[in-house]
Amino acid sequence: MEQGQGTPWRANEAMICWSRRIVNLTGKTVRNDESGRESPIRDIRRANGRIVLQGAEGERSWILTIREDRGKMWAAVTGDEEAFVISGVCVRP
Numbered sequence: 001m002e003q004g005q006g007t008p009w010r011a012n013e014a015m016i017c018w019s020r021r022i023v024n025l026t027g028k029t030v031r032n033d034e035s036g037r038e039s040p041i042r043d044i045r046r047a048n049g050r051i052v053l054q055g056a057e058g059e060r061s062w063i064l065t066i067r068e069d070r071g072k073m074w075a076a077v078t079g080d081e082e083a084f085v086i087s088g089v090c091v092r093p
Contacts, residue, residue: 015066015090017073023053023064023090030055030064066090 014024020033028041030053039062043054046068053064060079066072075086 015071015092017064017066017075017088017090023066025051 014022014026016033017023022029022031022033023041024031025041025044028044029038030041031038039055039057041053041055043052045052049068051066051068053066055062060077062075062077064073064075071090071092073086073088073090075084077084077086
């Protein structure tokens with residue numbers, strides 16, 4: 001069975017996404033497990049089997065979309081004259 005496949009993600013669960021980022025839907029934070037830095041999630045929305053998270057910190061803003069059925073994820077981070085697009089999978093810890 002593919003990682004993340006099975007029961008849908010629940011809003012009270014945490015998950016591990018790209019490069020050891022801990023996404024905590026209940027606490028509304030994204031934390032870098034290696035550096036300990038944490039960024040607040042400003043908005044969480046669910047639509048069409050997706051969880052969409054948005055946030056901003058300093059001069060960067062970001063959006064993260066997670067498929068509830070398989071945990072696949074896509075993120076975009078933008079800043080002053082820079083942008084990053086990230087894809088991967090989220091798994092339950």
